[in-house]
Amino acid sequence: MMDYSFLTTEENFLLQEALRKNKAQLIKFIMIGVGLLVLAAVIPQVFLYSRHSSGDADQSQFSYTNVWFWLWLLSFVVALVFALIKVTDIRYWALKRDLVALQKGVIHVPLEAVYLENSDTQTNFMVLLENKRKRLFYWMRGPLDGFKAGDQVEIIFARYSRVIISITKK
Known part of the structure; x- marks a missing residue:
């Protein structure tokens, strides 16, 4: 949850x-x-x-x-x-919906995959949630190094867009 x-x-x-x-x-x-x-x-x-x-x-x-x-x-x-x-x-x-709702979420999950997208201007993180569903989260501020599949992370993200506000290793 x-x-x-x-x-x-x-x-x-x-x-x-x-x-x-x-x-x-x-x-x-x-x-x-x-x-x-x-x-x-x-x-x-x-x-x-x-x-x-x-x-x-x-x-x-x-x-x-x-x-x-x-x-x-x-x-x-x-x-x-x-x-x-x-x-x-x-x-x-x-x-736009996030900027109206102004809500953020926090999850502690292992990373399934990390990859760059949009001409290396965005880093995407695939995670496995508790209910065994995979979700994609987006780091919109360019390439983010130091993360790999299997790392346990804490992700603070915008609720609807799943844009990562901050990400830290645990």
Whole structure:
């Protein structure tokens, strides 16, 4: 069982810093999506209207006048952006929820695995809880050395995002 308490001001600022980093990552992914949307919308039009007459090009499935083309293209870009978010494990919405709830948890557990993610800007810790469930916790302030699988640690974390506020060996 995990006990929850209120975050201190310093811990709140740490979460706000993590939120800023996640927001920058999210904006980057949205800009990639918009860029791909523009690219995927322009190239077929250039190809269609340079090789066919205007009437034939307007009747094509890839014409900008076709509603299905835009529906397919927008759904593809939205799916791509959410796939990028899922693959890189952005914690943006959970961090926002933590900043409203202002609760932190403390657990004493052994580490199952330690690995770097997001171009070595984040260290992830897999732990085995008392109920035999594995959970992933996130150190958002770059690589964290000195921890390995099997170490017994105390983790203080934000309740909903599981972003680590502090971690110490026991």
